[in-house]
Amino acid sequence: MRRLFIIPVLLICQSFLTGGVVPRQRVPDFIDPTGTYTLTGTVRRHHVMGHSGELRVQLLDSERVAIAFYINKGYPNYESGSFTDTLKYNEDIARYTPACDSDCTIIFWFSPKEMELRGLYKNPHTSCGFATGVMTAAVFQKTSWEKPVIQDLSAHGVVR
Numbered sequence: 001m002r003r004l005f006i007i008p009v010l011l012i013c014q015s016f017l018t019g020g021v022v023p024r025q026r027v028p029d030f031i032d033p034t035g036t037y038t039l040t041g042t043v044r045r046h047h048v049m050g051h052s053g054e055l056r057v058q059l060l061d062s063e064r065v066a067i068a069f070y071i072n073k074g075y076p077n078y079e080s081g082s083f084t085d086t087l088k089y090n091e092d093i094a095r096y097t098p099a100c101d102s103d104c105t106i107i108f109w110f111s112p113k114e115m116e117l118r119g120l121y122k123n124p125h126t127s128c129g130f131a132t133g134v135m136t137a138a139v140f141q142k143t144s145w146e147k148p149v150i151q152d153l154s155a156h157g158v159v160r
Contacts, residue, residue: 036142054069056150064086069083106120116139
């Protein structure tokens with residue numbers, strides 16, 4: 001009987017030595033999103049097919065980012081949308097809710113080498129204040145880690 005008592009005691013001691021019963025959780029590294037991210041559509045017969053765009057981000061402090069965003073639907077009409085704003089930045093995510101469409105939130109989810117663009121909709125027919133079909137889920141690749149110039153990109157891609 002005394003031998004059976006030793007086994008639970010050894011197991012309890014081992015769990016305390018290895019960090020207890022609760023597994024240790026790794027605290028994720030803070031991601032500085034500063035840089036330029038691009039989404040490139042496919043070019044076919046001199047037409048850009050599919051979505052393309054650019055995102056410029058500058059970290060202002062640990063809780064705010066300045067963003068200049070542009071996205072284009074591509075051929076045949078090349079409808080586009082853009083905005084420049086300062087957004088809250090928390091847990092590698094920045095959220096934008098257009099003033100003209102509170103049923104929609106655009107989510108920018110950052111990782112070290114890319115940004116995933118997502119939309120959160122209360123109304124499935126919303127377009128986030130952009131032309132129909134312009135907003136889409138996409139992954140933008142980080143093309144520059146340099147501090148970008150944050151400027152209005154609404155005329156980006158317009159031939160003058």
